[in-house]
Amino acid sequence: MIHRITRAAAVIAVTMATQSMLQQTGVSSGIGSFVRPAMADTGQVQLVASDLVTTFQLENGMQVVVIEDHRAPVVQHMVWYRAGSADEPIGESGVAHFLEHLLFKATDNLESGELSATVAANGGRDNAFTSYDYTAYFQRVAADRLGLMMEMESDRMVNIRLTPRDIETEREVILEERNQRTDSEPRALFREQLNAAQFLNHRYGQPIIGWRHEMEELSMEDALSFYDTYYAPNNAILVVSGDVTPDNVRALAEEHYGKIPANVNLPVRERTQEPPQSAARRLTFKDPRVAQPYVQRSYLVPSRQSGAQEEAAALYLLAELLGGGSTSFLTNALQFDQQLAVYTGAFYSGVSLDDTTFNFLVVPGADVSLEAAEAALDETLVRFIEEGVDEQQLERLKLQLRASEIYARDNVDGIANRYGRALTSGLTVEDVQAWPRILQSVTADEIIAAAKKSLRPEVSVTGWMMKEEEVSQ
């Protein structure tokens, strides 16, 4: 919660937090909004009000989530597809993201670029993003334009018309995007290698943007094949947040999306899964552009499972207790007590269709070696498990999580994202609504048990990000 001026480290942390999402443009989406009257009275911090949220399904199988907030005449309209880079065919890495770019080109009814131009001409903003498990498109606009947004979004669900020229220029754009986000960025190159080493058999090991040599070969057929397979109402979730009523959204959704037939050939979403991992992996990455060496370690761990989120909740709290802020165990040990590090962090990405990762990051001080930093990390993890959870720290954390649900109501579009990500990652509306309560129920013993079970060397990858040593003659 505290913003710290630790730029080098912060940049690394931010890069980690956003690694699993690519936007259509670098234009900030500025997601955020207003919420309707709060439920909580004074006296005690309460859990989030799920009565802001209404869900239903269209006859063609399209799921709809409505999150109401009538403080301002604004709406955010999003369509999430249960299709991301981990659903791509082997050899076509990057095609999910490539297709996302191509959906801004022409359709039977829209000229190339016309959708965005129309949104802009109506005073709105639009963008799209791709991750491992989903691709999503959204517009933020005055509430009375919702029907127009649905008309255009439903159109490009099934009607895109690409030209060879679109493929050529847009492929150059995504290659420049890879240039900018990955190839110019040693941290991103390092993370790509780390990820590839973590996943032995799952597509999460391939970068969302794609490997360059495969991106260069992406064709119109590749893009259209992915489109025809996955872009259908029964594989999509409509999430509308803001100044709308469920009845209004239902009527408009039936008019625009309801007329599109379901894809009866929609494949079951079964990816190749990880075998048991039985060998700790290590890698060193050297690049002359590295100014600040660091150690990063990831472990293969379970994600949030529908109807059984307890273990994931324990892992979430574990990450917060170990490396979630300036009072966390690692920060306390490595930055305050031993003064070996300038930054420490722990991260758990729980929303994921298949097994996910738990990450540690240690940025050592100027005269501390990576070896010493890694040893201190390991020693501290052992000590954490031995000493057990500081109950007072756990209580403070749970209080903050309860409060964060109050602050979250200031931003219904954030709540919309929460649903979109969850529902494309194997979770249900009930799972999303149960999550805050499950977090509150986790005990200190369950957290330690989760740590012992998950933080095993044989499922880990440890990476050293290093400066290229200068060779002296």
Add this chain to the structure above:
Amino acid sequence: MSPFRVICAAFSFCLLALPAWAEIKIKEVVSPGGIVAWLVEDHSIPFAALELRFRGGTSLDQAEKRGATYLMTGLLEEGAGDLSAQEFARELESLAAGFSYDANRDTVSISAQFLTENRDAAVDLLRKTIHEPRFDQDALDRVRAQVLAGLRSDEKDPNEIAGRQFSQIAYGDHPYGSNGEGSIETVSALTRQDMFDAHEAALAADRLFVGAVGDITAEELGALLDTLLGDLPKEGGAIPERAEVTIDGGITIIDYDTPQSVALFGHVGIDLDDPRYFAAFLLNQILGGGSFNSRLMTEVREKRGLTYGIYSYLVPRDLAAVYMGSVASDNSKMAETVEVIQTEWAKLAANGVSAEELADAKTYLTGAYPLRFDGNSRIASILAGMQMDDLPIDYVETRNDKVNAVTLEDVNRVAAEILLPDNLHFVIVGRPEGLQSTN
């Protein structure tokens, strides 16, 4: 002709009817002790956001103490009053409040959000960080190490390298010409006394602007302001004179071994209080203001695939104004990118914009304006910013009218005046093929 254009046309009358922002009722609150704040009351969620801005920022640093204000700001949350850094952090967590501290060229800003149920305790804690920072030597050394780590990373970051070079070219020896976070040399030499001095210079009543939004009444805010800020020193350190911006046309290349070059480009800009500002704002929206449909995005990305993104922006700071843009292109494509930018810049200066482009930019900017007011913290920040910019309290209601009042003649006259294709200077970091520095 697609059906959507028809729909758009049908909708266009609605735009005029769209309320600027029905919910934004800004009140001026003067505390019993005389501190002024702008407030938007909204009791729907039991918390409030508070934004404090102090004019001056890192430009208050003496040259040999460069980075002092920035480091001082970072240390405000590292121990105050009877609390060490960690005790403070635990206390903040116990209140589930959020405080953040930042410093830039013109401002030190403190942003807070706190629950209604423990507001008094949160304000007491915030007060300590403003009035009683400890600047303990161990905290100073720890945070200094973080800042130095950041500075070392910046030395290898193409965007940072380009930004510094551009500032140096534009502002020379003025504080704007160097990095507000300091250099490795100056930051390494900063002392505890420097922190106290920077604190005294930066946080003073004569340069304070306050915005508050959320679950708090005017009366409660008045009392809060006196508790929180009543004991500030009256006057802070002297703010430097305006910077003289001198940018000549040309190209400066900084060799860096990376596959993609990054470029910053720009020339002198115009100030926020310039009567031509709204025309310039519309002009920039059309040139490179961040939509998919700007001229630069269309020419450089959509038509030629030379980049992932290209933007231009007016940068009106307190002490100088520039007009800038940024782009990244493969080393093999940067020369073409530069050429397209130069062409577009000159074309727009000579020929101006079309009536349709202007109409589109107006509908976009007037329609997008209310979307900014999205959340208590964001609105609090806007309220403080409006006061710093000396805008009237009814600005939110009149701003779109001012945008709409700009005529095609205005924009095209301003285009010829402020777009200076011959003065456009590119700073390129990378190994761009076929380009050379011009001097």
